[in-house]
Amino acid sequence: MKIYYLLILLATPILVFGQSSDIYIDNIESKISALDTVGSGKVEFVDSALNIKVVYPFKAKKVDGKVEGYYLDNNKLAFSGKSIKNLKQGLWEYYSYDSLGTPTTFQWFNYDNDSLSGPFMQIKANRLINGSYLNDSLDGAFKSQLISSDDSGNTILAVLDSGLYSKGKRYGEWVFFKNGKLFQIGYYENGLMHRNWKEFDLLDRDTNTLMVETQYFEGTKTGNEKIYFHYDFIPCPDTEDTNCIDTIKVMEFEQIPWQDGEMTGSYFKTDEKANTLEKGTYNKNKKMGEWVFTDPISKTEETINFLDDVRNGPYVLKVNSKTTITGTYAQGKKSGTWTYRDETGHKLRDENYDKGIRSGDWSYYQSQGALGLKKVFANDTMVELYEYNKDEVETMIFEFRYKTNSAVVIKYQELNKDSLVFKDFVFQPDSGGLNDETFMELFKTSGKDTSVFILDGGYVVKKDGQPDVMGTYSMNVMTGNWDYYYNPSILWRKVYDMGFMKFEMFLDKATLAPIDKGDYVLWYGAERPRLEIKVKEGLRNGKSTYYKVDGEVLKIEKYKDGVIQ
Template identity: 25%
Template sequence: MKNIFIAFVFGFSSISYAQTDYSFVYDSESFLSDGIRLYEEGKYQDALKTFDKIVKDDPNFYSAQYEKAITLAVGDDKEAARAFYENAYNKGYMKENPLFYMAYGNFLSDQKDYDKAEKMFQESLKIYPNSSSLFYNLALLYLRKEERQKSVDYLEKAITINPNHAGSHYMLGLIALEDGRVTEGSMALLAYLSLVNEGKGCENAILKLNAKFSENYLDKSKLTFSKSGDNFEEIDVILRNSLPLKSAYKVNSTIDDVIIRQVQAIAEYAAEHKVEGGFFETIYVPWLADIVKKKQFEGFSYHILLGMKEHLGKKITSQNKKITAFNETYLSRDFWQVFARRTVDLFGKQEQVVVYLKNNKPYLLGKEENGKKVGKYKVLNEDGNMVGELNLVNDELDGLQKYYDAKGRLTEEKNYSKGKAEGKRTKYYENGNVEFVENYKNDLLEGISTSYYYNGGKSCEVNFVNNERDGAFTCFYENGSKKSEINYSKGKFNSNYILYDTAGNISNSYSYVMGEIDGKVYEYYDGKIVKSEIEYKTGKISSPYKVYYPNGILKEETTYQNNNPATLVSNLPNGKKSYETLYDKDGYVATNNYFNGNDILYFQETYKKGEIKTALQFESGKSKATDVPVSKGNYVMKNLEGIVLTKGSYEKGKKKGEWNYFYNTGSLSAKENFDNGKLTGLAKTYATDERLSSVLNYVNDTISGVYENYEHGGLSNVYHYKGGQLNGPNKSFYPDGSISKENFYINGQLYKSIRYWQNGNANLVSWYVNDSAIKLENYSPDGKKLNEINYTNKNEKMSTAFFGGAEIHETTLKNGAFEGKYIVKDKNGRIISDNNYVNGLRHGKQIAYGPTGAPTSERNYYSGKPNGAGKYYDIAGNLRMSDNDMFGSDTGPLARYYHNKGKFLEYNQYNGNIEGEAKYYNQKGDNILIVGYQNNELLYYIKLDKNGKLSEKTPVVGQTAKIISSYPNGKTAIEINFVKGNIDGKLVVNSQDGKPEYEANYDMNLLSGPRIEYYVNGKVYKKENFKNSSFEGLQQFFKEDGKPWVTAEYKNDELHGLCKIYTNGIVSQTQRYDSDALVEIIK
């Protein structure tokens, strides 16, 4: 399919689905190859559908559009094909895949729109100035336009750069004959017949050459084939007078026909002809003369007739031995060295060179001396552009070699001596920066090798001795701080191996002795707090492997015997045991023990070499466990209270078919499918509120295909996985279902990211290499490009206007990565956010400010992860919540506040799970309700008694309870309803005199409708509106006297619309936001 070029006269040799297919694997390389195969099979509609699977953010998109255009062009609807080509041209697709120009030119030429076809070919010529195929198509265009001289000129260019372009020899031969140039025409057609020996083109060429030159091709020449030389008058006279056809002329072939006689005369003449620089005498005469001089004409005479083998029958088949001998002794050995020799520009100088082929196209050209390659050589790609500049001595690379990509950018320099790498090798990124530098001695790595980041800055450095790493191997972050360090000795680790986080603290430490790990191994959260630990002695595990939660609680402990696991204990975030695994001496699972949140065993399984053998169910109040069938019917696991937790079936000791998993409330938590013990097919997870949480597909225990994530019951993300890695488009959605962000991954690495305005237009577009941003573009809501930032080699302070100047971003870059302060201000200088970065990651304190200038959040980060106390404020500036993170884990106290800074609610959480007692307060500060949790599960509550004390625990069954806690005067203090652990319905807090202080509505833990907070005088402090826990609509804040303070319009949980700030009840400033970004200050 790639060969789109038209043979002259004769032929020569965003994805959307009505129903989601979760097994669909996004693989653009496969789509391209499948589409091309379908095209070649004539299944054009299927090919089009396959090409359409490739999305626009994919680097292969432009190739897919090119292939699609070619596919449309062979169909009946030429107008549709033309419209597609025009759209591709107008949208700039052809600039991304320049072959498009040539394909469109061919299409237009076929449709007789010659002027526009010429324009497309000329566009292509700017990019492919040495493409024989392009020259050929231009020649065909001019032939159709009756501009034959231009056709001749381009055919000769094609033949000069590509001796193997059979179509050009063929067309040139036909034009020459029609112009009365029988010698020239014969030479060109003989070249064609030497290269091609089957098909109608061969038959036609043979018939043309078999016509008597004394009676045919008699038109007077009107075209110029050479500006000098090519004086063939002598042979022309001989041919025109039919002298070779006389019986006296001895034919050196058993086939005595017009073609053989005339061709033999031309060949014998060539052996005597004096070359004077004409095109035909430099291109064709030498190899025809060589055939005669090497006495190969008889074999040649049979070879050129192979195209009419069926017509000639025994005349030709009886000569098979001679044909084979000709192929072996001449065509395969001597022919190309003469046929492909021509004079061309070689690095600015006209030189006689030999053109060598790869996949039947020129790929190497340079000089030869005594049959050996010498001097400078060009390496060519399939389009004829130079991709390599070689230096050779006696067929061996010697000196500096240079390599380029298809766009002419230098990609590599490497030094050789006598065919072996010697000295420096430098590899370059496409932006021109150095990727790595290596040093060689006698074809082996020797000395320092250094790698670099795409945007600049040293990545790693290591020493080599005799092709082995030897000495320090040190890696760095973009900002120059150390990333890792180790020493090698004769290619083996031989020292402490230390890894550092971006903050400069140790993240991992190992100890090696001559390639074997020996000593303690630590993993840290911050260089101090241990994340995991284990010890080795001479490569063997000698201590338990322990993993810790950020707060120091043991998460997992594995013991080992003879380097195989012996026991594994996994704990919940609160430190209680979750499950325990015992292994046999060979490291296979022998027993699984499952525990409730109080270290009490409720289920046990035994295994033998990976297959389940027995299961025991323990229940509250029963001293003896119950056997659970594992080979027949449903396999059921329950908790101590008899609630089903797991249901499935086994086949031959391994999981088979659908398995269902449940929360302790009885609600479904997950569905999975198994085949022979491995996850296969569709899997679903559910939140505690019974809403769908995710849908994904597995192949042999590996995520493969479409992965959907849901939040609050609505689709929030769609990912594509290939072999367990993100690959292809990944989309995020606003609560209303519109797209908010789109990323594109290639084999697990981020390639492109687009953040959208809520109207669907792109806001910020970023490109990545090796997960580092290399370029950013910013657009206005109406699609206008506002600015562009290129991060390559950026080591400077920058001030950039965003959103038409509404925001000013001030930052410092170190080798393209954010380093130090990143401050965002509005056009009046008011700070919108104050951030700190280390090596491109948030680190330290971050403060965001709202429309009033008051903070909206204060957070602390460690190496990109939230760490430490956080505070969050409403847009009026009052504290609404505080929490604590430990290296990205929600661990520590969390409190929510009233406007008066008094606590509304407080509890502790471990890794996001509520643990212990959650306390609710009124605005006066009185504790009015306690709710008890263990590992995020509601166990009990304590409400006010008749004396106003919190004294008696009330157990909760199934995490469902309607709770009303009342003051001693009988008035309701708080009303809250839990369903399976989720707040559902009204949540109301009142003062002792019955006045409302706070009220909200929930739909299974999701805020829905208005949330209102009141002053003690009964007036509204704020009225917020929610939809599925997202801010939606007008949010209003009032002063204690009832006058408006701040109003803000929200959509999809973002500031979107007008935000008005009031002074004494009168608007003092209006700001316009779009998708949470300040785009205009109106007043």
């Protein structure tokens, strides 16, 4: 006996029926090495894993004749075909059996000198495939169908795709289906998508409605792609079921320009009433130049300029055909002055930016057009704040200095009817820092609350441009000299320590020397006395009469050498 080495390759699938279920096996490769054989006769090869016994006829040490495979469990014929001198030839058939043992040819192939050539029928991964080979390459008509069963066990075939092959590559018109619905129709050239391709609506079960048209040249999108409508998938309203998805058909038309697989050229989108929603130009997949975005519902029109898909250049927003926002982008960031108006054309505010960061003056306008509020920014932080009256006169001025402990030191000026007040505050914002959007509202409601705005630093009141009161606070506590300029020639000075007045003096305003002696009146204003006093050597000495603003006497005190009696 001699030992021969032989490789038998069966490059086709076999359907093997076991006792419990059908098993599909793809690309079976039976490798037989060190096979005991003779020059002529039959040799059996058993593969228990595949439940197959194969009988090979040998002549002159080569497989020559009818090759047969049998199922091990029932010894019924599984497949058969002819080989001549180790080369498969002609028809090879594969069999299955029903419960009565009746055979059915479920797939078959044709060979010419061991190469697949001619028509075939194949079952592969629940698909029934009909086609033709030439020299081991698909060639000619081709169709694949999905195999399934109904509730009664009857076989159902649903077409998946059909078309032509040439030398193993698709060509000509092909048709594709999904779940029994027409999905795509298109043309192939040399195995590549070519010319016009159509895609149809899969969700509409009743009609074959065209959804998308795309142009290809040798596998690459070239020309205008047309999308006639699309679907949005959103969570179902009025339900807590997170798995519920609502399908919305959106009747919007898009025309997308393609050149060599890249979006290049004029793009536009319209709604079902042919209203333009978007229009602009692409260059190599990037937005370029002017783009216009329109919303018929909100009646807005937004014009944006792009450079390489980044906002760059003038920006305009219109509402009801009225310009409401104008500005400029530079490399994707706001730059220069941005102006906001309402739909009547009234200017609301001007904003200024430097490379996307708030910078310089931000001006807010009153209804009659006068300046009403101004914020000054440096490096995106508000450093000054102004409020104006109807005559554009500053009535409130804030200067902000930010400390490392997040506290804010505020220098404040307030214009009243007959006075100008200067105060220094310390303000401690929350963890988010000072909110420049809400600060003014907070100050108007809590500006007199010293637990929020702590008096710390100078305090000055001026009337007619001259000092009226001058003093210093330390964390809401009066400290040091407090000077009151209620008389044209003398100064009333009170000295405080930790909030308590230690003493008072009446000084000559010009020399700051103590007043020798005299009777004086301290005034609220013209012809409105505040305090009548007698002074000796800078101290009260005699009667002091206090008046209310309306002129009524408030109280009378008597002093001797500055001490109340």
